[in-house]
Amino acid sequence: xxxxxxxxGPLSVPEGAIVSLNCTYSNSAFQYFMWYxxxxxxxxxxxxxxxxxxNKEDGRFTAQVDKSSKYISLFIRDSQxxxxxxxxxxxxxxxxxxxxxGKGITLSVRP
Amino acid sequence: DAGVIQSPRHExxxxxxxxxxxxxxxxxxxxxxxxRQTMMRGLELLIYxxxxxxxxxxxxxxxxxxxxMPNASFSTLKIQPSEPRDSAVYFCASSRGNGxxxxxxxxxxxxxx
Numbered sequence: 001x002x003x004x005x006x007x008x009g010p011l012s013v014p015e016g017a018i019v020s021l022n023c024t025y026s027n028s029a030f031q032y033f034m035w036y037x038x039x040x041x042x043x044x045x046x047x048x049x050x051x052x053x054x055n056k057e058d059g060r061f062t063a064q065v066d067k068s069s070k071y072i073s074l075f076i077r078d079s080q081x082x083x084x085x086x087x088x089x090x091x092x093x094x095x096x097x098x099x100x101x102g103k104g105i106t107l108s109v110r111p
Numbered sequence: 112d113a114g115v116i117q118s119p120r121h122e123x124x125x126x127x128x129x130x131x132x133x134x135x136x137x138x139x140x141x142x143x144x145x146x147r148q149t150m151m152r153g154l155e156l157l158i159y160x161x162x163x164x165x166x167x168x169x170x171x172x173x174x175x176x177x178x179x180m181p182n183a184s185f186s187t188l189k190i191q192p193s194e195p196r197d198s199a200v201y202f203c204a205s206s207r208g209n210g211x212x213x214x215x216x217x218x219x220x221x222x223x224x
Contacts (some may be wrong), residue, residue: 032210043115043153043202043215088154092210098144098167099213103153 003027006089006102014110019076023089023102028069030091030100033065035074038086038104047087048074078111115216117203123222129191132219134203135184142209145188146202149220154202160186162207174218193223 006023013019021035032051036044048063050056056063062075072091076083088104116135124130142160152177158168163180171178175194180186190197200220204213 036213039218043204043217044213045215046212049212094210097210098156098159099210101154 003100004089004091004102007105008103009105010108011105012108012110013079015081017077017079017109018096019074019079019083019107019109021074021076021087021089021105021107023072024070024101025072025091027091027093027100028070029068029093031094032092032097033063033072034090034099035061035063035087036090036101039087040085044088076107079107081109084108115203115205115214117201117206117216117219119219120217121220121222123224124193125224126193126194128223129189130197131194132188132201132203132221132223132224134186134188134216136203136205137214138184140205140207140214142206142211143180143186144206144213145186146204146215148200148202157188157210177196190221193221195223197221198223 004025035048037047038044050063050065053065053067060077064073086104086106088101090099092099118133126196141162145157146154148154157170157217158178178188202215202218204215206213
């Protein structure tokens with residue numbers, strides 16, 4: 001079993017839809033959880049960063065962590081065509097530990 | 112700040128040739144990472160440096176791969192000899208600390224024919 005599993009997609013939604021992206025993991029030592037967004041022909045960029053369980057909101061984006069279920073989610077409200085990108089989850093066991101990435105899911109928001 | 116700068120953006124080479132990828136991290140960042148991204152395997156960490164010293168190279172696939180960081184503003188990833196299965200996008204990233212926000216370059220698209 002891979003340490004981090006992410007739905008392979010791709011995912012296509014109409015503009016304005018609510019999008020839910022998910023990752024599961026097997027290593028219970030993971031404490032730091034991140035979502036990176038990667039546009040075509042670009043490097044990933046950090047979108048959301050959370051520590052331990054709970055929710056974090058930033059504009060139209062909400063990151064949710066459920067450590068008991070080893071499950072993290074990224075919600076995008078009122079999705080826009082500009083949200084079309086690949087989204088990668090990433091996690092680490094500590095502040096000074098290397099990141100383990102999911103394989104990413106490609107999202108397309110149709111105008 | 113110009114961000115992490117990688118060169119070349121694209122590299123096409125023939126099997127058996129030497130390939131050198133270059134990276135300039137963000138000034139003041141103490142950590143530098145080399146990643147490889149493929150559809151099959153996603154984003155894989157190859158090696159990372161702290162203050163120019165290699166810390167973990169367990170992700171380097173085999174002896175054909177080597178990386179150096181001669182100073183705080185420059186790093187290279189070399190593949191010799193290259194093989195078709197090395198075809199991927201190679202990313203360099205830097206950060207202030209391990210586990211902190213990673214800043215990625217735009218990557219080098221490598222094609223080995």
